[in-house]
Amino acid sequence: MQKDILIWIQGFAASWLDTLMIAFSFVGDEEFYVATVPLIYYLISKRVGVRLAIVLSLSTFVNYALKFFFNAPRPIGVDGIRSLYTESAPSMSFPSGHAQGSATYWGYLATQVKKPWFFALAGVMMLLIMLSRLYLGVHWPIDVAAGLLFGLVFVAGIVWVDGRLMERPLSFGVKLTLGIVLPLLLLFVYHEPDGRKMIGFLLGCWSGYVLESHTLRMALPESIWKRILPTAVAIAIVFGLRALLKEVLPTDAPWDLVRYLLIGVTATLAVPWLFVKLRWYPREK
Secondary structure: OHHHHHHHHHOOOOHHHHHHHHHHHHOOOHHHHHHHHHHHHHHHOHHHHHHHHHHHHHHHHHHHHHHHHHOOOOOOOOOOOOOOOHHHOOOOOOOOHHHHHHHHHHHHHHHHHOOHHHHHHHHHHHHHHHHHHHHOOOOOHHHHHHHHHHHHHHHHHHHHHHHHHHHOOOOHHHHHHHHHHHHHHHHHHOOOHHHHHHHHHHHHHHHHHHHHHHHHOEOOOOOOHHHHHHHHHHHHHHHHHHHHHHHHOOOOOOHHHHHHHHHHHHHHHHHHHHHHHOOOOOEOO
């Protein structure tokens, strides 16, 4: 049944559609999130940006753990199915990381924008990314359906938790403790390479943001035009550091965790410190 669905979808194949579907699939890649989460953090809202980074990290961690647990093969290599953009499919199949990540990313943003047009845009983007994974022959239908479900569950969870925290704000000590203890507890649950990367990023991003909010308290300039150049610099720093650390640090444990921890701390603590020192961004009044 699932094979028949993939074959039917691929019956519409065309060269221009191949290119389009690869583009939509890229919107669900890690590189897209690495670029756009700092953009949101430095250009639109620190609060939304850091929560998006945290929920994406948690969702991705769980996705990696589920892939490892179910160990389900992809449709790649199955007779009658054409598979493209296979470099975006290095791990197992269930649930789809692209579907889960897109549901988490676009779903959470929709809850923050709270505009009908953005809810529609978010829904379209989720569906197109899911469809692209089927069209490209790198996932089964059940994979993308499960990914969508898990992603939306994470969105509902972060919105619920955020609502409770607004009612009862946590102290600095509690926030910092949670930012350190929770990722380390998750490390005991799943400590394979992919899981270590997400734990490292979660640990660095969360603790860095808590420390920055308590000590530095960077604020975004009132004029959005004054945010554009610093945002571009922030994205360049994050991508540059990501590439540099990949070259200079070993890829095995615990260095993979350390690499992503440094990326998280840089994005939420070191770059804000730099921007305040340069007087690009003010401190909160």
